[in-house]
Amino acid sequence: QLQLQESGPGLVRPSETLSLTCSVSGGSISSGSNYWGWIRQPPGKGLEWIASIYYSGSTNYNPSLKSRVTISRDTSKNQFSLKLSSLTATDTAVYYCARHPEVYEDWFDPWGQGTLVTVSS
């Protein structure tokens, strides 16, 4: 059974860079036609797709965040990561990782449980 688990700091300071990791078990991030993505949700607000990395290593970024975001992977650890720079309070959110297959009828599943990141001094 495929499972994803986010990890990272719960509190980061404004202007710093956030680093999050998603650990995947029950399947390989480098096999199959899958994307591995990051989605966030500010408190009380909706979902926002941030970025995805394909099993081959190619990347896709939300245009509104592209200048501040880097998604990468470590196939030896079966993990993928997110870096978000120049943080402000508006980046405070629950950050989720999820798998989404490269198929015409695509979907995000499964999701990790999410990790709350607070940007505050």
Next chain:
Amino acid sequence: SSELTQDPAVSVALGQTVRITCQGDSLRSYYASWYQQKPGQAPVVVIYGKNNRPSGIPDRFSGSSSGNTASLTITGAQAEDEADYYCNCRDSSGNHWVFGGGTKLTVL
């Protein structure tokens, strides 16, 4: 366009049918997927593609699409269906994904 529009809130009487809609230009080219999110929990996919239900999702959930509008229908809504529902779709480029703003469903 890279926007998906949903009604912020919808209510339904227990046992009745409710339709939640999602509008956006990219829906003319791509199917939507739909997610149910309960407080404090991660979203769960309930419908994807033309009208596909993942294993474990009750058959009272169904999906449809016409033009620039995708719909999630719950036939015989139950108390446990009270949640936030989000649609998702690729944008017109096909290289990015977009979520709708979400619909809060209240079961009366």
